Amino acid sequence: MSSMLLEIVTPERKIYGQEVNMVVAKGIEGELGILPNHIPMVTPLRIAAVTAKVQGQKDHVIAVHGGFMEVRKDKVVILAESAELPEEIDADRAARARERAEARLREARQEKVDFHRAEQALQRAMLRINVRNRDI
Structure with a gap:
């Protein structure tokens, strides 16, 4: 091939x-x-x-x-x-980042939070978690 x-x-x-x-x-x-x-x-x-x-x-x-x-x-x-790379990802840190991003998105409705930036942070955290878990 x-x-x-x-x-x-x-x-x-x-x-x-x-x-x-x-x-x-x-x-x-x-x-x-x-x-x-x-x-x-x-x-x-x-x-x-x-x-x-x-x-x-x-x-x-x-x-x-x-x-x-x-x-x-x-x-x-x-x-x-x-x-x-998967082995470079700290799963605990990614989980904490996901929690922070989700909290910012919930707050975005009441306060002046940059929704796009919080959404991208959530995407990055979820990607890290998914890639790390796929490698286990």
Whole structure:
């Protein structure tokens, strides 16, 4: 089976770099499945898990907190605002962040709370919890 290079980088460091058979990511228009020799494209990404499929191995799941994905014939580069591997995620901290974000969203109806910012914080916390739990 043919493969392509997947690189996930943030402003701080390279998170992931490996030959994969398929990449599944969530763009603003929906979920994308990228195979080798895909038509070149660039798309913004949502706060969501990116799955790297490698033949004969367990799927690699990475928490990607927004950014852009560039697809070339033999390479996919994800430039993420931030990203985390499952083993880097502190499940307790993510659960506390989810609770704080949910509380801010409840307060948003009564007070001047930035609803969009609280919603994004909740999405990031839920993503961390889901990616961490998927790896257990």
